[in-house]
Amino acid sequence: MKRTLCFFLIMCLIVSMFTISPAVYAEQYFAVVVGSTLDNLLASVQGESSATAAYRAFAEKAYEEGYDAIARLFLATADAEAKHAEDEWAIAQAMGATVRPAADVPVVGTTAENLKTAFDGETYEYIAMYPEFLEVAKAEGMTAAARIFEFALEAETVHAANYDDVLKNLGNATYINANYGVVYRCPVCGEVSKERPGRCPICGNNGANYAMYNQTYFNLLAAVHGESSASAAYSAFALKAKEDGYAEVYRLFEATSDAEAKHANDEWELARAMGASVRPAADVPVVGTTAENLQTAFDGETYEYKVMYPEFLDTAKAEGMTAAARIFEFALEAETVHAGNYDDVLKNLSNATYIKANYSVVYRCPVCGEVSKERPGRCPICGNNGANYVMYSFSFLTYACDGQPIGTLDAAVGKTLDIDILLTTNDIAAESVAFFAALYDKDGRMVSIVNQNLALANTGFETVSLSVPINEEGMSLKTFIWDGMTFAPLITEYLF
Numbered sequence: 444m445k446r447t448l449c450f451f452l453i454m455c456l457i458v459s460m461f462t463i464s465p466a467v468y469a470e471q472y473f474a475v476v477v478g479s480t481l482d483n484l485l486a487s488v489q490g491e492s493s494a495t496a497a498y499r500a501f502a503e504k505a506y507e508e509g510y511d512a513i514a515r516l517f518l519a520t521a522d523a524e525a526k527h528a529e530d531e532w533a534i535a536q537a538m539g540a541t542v543r544p545a546a547d548v549p550v551v552g553t554t555a556e557n558l559k560t561a562f563d564g565e566t567y568e569y570i571a572m573y574p575e576f577l578e579v580a581k582a583e584g585m586t587a588a589a590r591i592f593e594f595a596l597e598a599e600t601v602h603a604a605n606y607d608d609v610l611k612n613l614g615n616a617t618y619i620n621a622n623y624g625v626v627y628r629c630p631v632c633g634e635v636s637k638e639r640p641g642r643c644p645i646c647g648n649n650g651a652n653y654a655m656y657n658q659t660y661f662n663l664l665a666a667v668h669g670e671s672s673a674s675a676a677y678s679a680f681a682l683k684a685k686e687d688g689y690a691e692v693y694r695l696f697e698a699t700s701d702a703e704a705k706h707a708n709d710e711w712e713l714a715r716a717m718g719a720s721v722r723p724a725a726d727v728p729v730v731g732t733t734a735e736n737l738q739t740a741f742d743g744e745t746y747e748y749k750v751m752y753p754e755f756l757d758t759a760k761a762e763g764m765t766a767a768a769r770i771f772e773f774a775l776e777a778e779t780v781h782a783g784n785y786d787d788v789l790k791n792l793s794n795a796t797y798i799k800a801n802y803s804v805v806y807r808c809p810v811c812g813e814v815s816k817e818r819p820g821r822c823p824i825c826g827n828n829g830a831n832y833v834m835y836s837f838s839f840l841t842y843a844c845d846g847q848p849i850g851t852l853d854a855a856v857g858k859t860l861d862i863d864i865l866l867t868t869n870d871i872a873a874e875s876v877a878f879f880a881a882l883y884d885k886d887g888r889m890v891s892i893v894n895q896n897l898a899l900a901n902t903g904f905e906t907v908s909l910s911v912p913i914n915e916e917g918m919s920l921k922t923f924i925w926d927g928m929t930f931a932p933l934i935t936e937y938l939f
């Protein structure tokens with residue numbers, strides 16, 4: 444009797460340590476199905492994948508309820524579980540597994556309930572599941588599996604303690620923000636801690652390699668997703684504009700697409716430096732008419748410069764993330780300009796003269812993504828020298844002809860002028876164009892014409908060599924470029 448009482452007291456002690464009811468604990472403990480190491484790997488892939496999905500869903504709920512720091516803890520821990528699942532699946536595959544177990548669909552409650560669910564799951568894993576799996580792996584001599592199970596066991600112990608701490612202090616926002624405002628994750632074993640350690644206490648990884656999770660990290664990932672989607676959409680819209688015969692709109696979309704791609708790349712580099720490993724993919728564009736596409740583009744830009752980037756910028760400043768703040772500020776201002784361009788073009792879409800006069804050539808700042816109708820002295824956003832701007836015109840040429848001015852062919856009668864004309868283009872991807880050079884007499888009558896089909900690579904150039912016989916005084920040369928027959932009518936002016 445005395446012995447039973449003593450046992451009961453010890454049970455109570457254990458139970459209070461893990462704040463889990465005896466019934467649940469026993470149920471979970473005895474629910475561990477232990478098989479061969481391969482069976483155990485598959486079971487753990489299933490468990491870790493389910494935990495990943497659950498924590499991501501719990502993060503959304505936490506954001507919804509205003510617990511931003513807890514949302515980030517869930518997301519950091521989700522990434523840790525994803526890594527466990529990945530490592531376990533790699534070993535299972537090496538052992539011959541072919542069908543990866545799928546994650547359970549998460550059941551989401553309130554944040555308090557979700558923290559309890561997460562704590563219970565972690566506790567089950569580190570007290571019951573992983574110790575059993577580890578023992579079997581060791582007994583079977585499966586050292587790689589044993590190593591992963593041991594890392595996971597220790598990481599889950601830390602995860603459980605984090606969730607327990609947060610749950611106990613859920614009402615104390617000051618404590619939560621002070622302790623979990625920024626969390627760090629070991630990319631090898633999945634340890635999640637409140638401070639960046641010198642070395643990971645579990646696997647010994649250098650703390651400099653830890654991934655850092657503050658709000659700016661997630662904002663960068665969201666921005667990469669948004670910018671990549673915008674870039675993909677504008678490329679698709681450009682092709683549609685071209686199909687509809689809007690040459691200038693085509694170039695504006697192309698130039699702006701390149702600006703968004705630069706934003707996405709800059710933001711991704713920063714996210715990567717903070718520990719991100721999976722780049723968010725772009726959405727598949729939904730293409731409408733050119734008018735609809737301009738409206739979609741305008742709306743997207745407006746959301747970005749009015750809502751998204753101001754918020755991201757404030758957060759980056761508050762978190763002391765100066766590089767991210769700089770990128771967000773550039774993007775915010777560039778999107779303001781992009782929105783203005785799209786708005787102007789949309790309002791004047793039926794006025795071909797206006798569009799042609801204003802958007803025949805557009806320029807893009809390669810640093811901040813400003814897109815303007817004229818090459819500025821300095822970029823009004825980032826101060827970059829205007830000479831570095833990328834020009835989006837159909838084409839233009841530079842030429843060399845023995846020092847002769849090319850408009851009027853001021854050469855001795857009877858001489859043949861050899862002229863090299865360098866065509867450059869930066870917006871026609873691997874497309875064929877027709878080049879015409881027409882020779883005129885002094886009265887403006889066309890004497891002869893030569894034409895060549897040229898394949899122009901994107902941002903490429905092509906040299907056209909002409910031999911022009913000078914039969915009389917005052918002859919002149921004009922050149923024309925057609926974008927093949929796919930883009931009639933004539934889309935260049937006389938070049939000179």
Ligand SMILES: [Fe+2]
Nearest residue numbers: 491524527595
């Ligand atoms: Fe895990």
Ligand SMILES: [Fe+2]
Nearest residue numbers: 565598599602
């Ligand atoms: Fe965990």
Ligand SMILES: [Fe+2]
Nearest residue numbers: 670703706774
């Ligand atoms: Fe952008």
Ligand SMILES: [Fe+2]
Nearest residue numbers: 744777778781
């Ligand atoms: Fe933009």
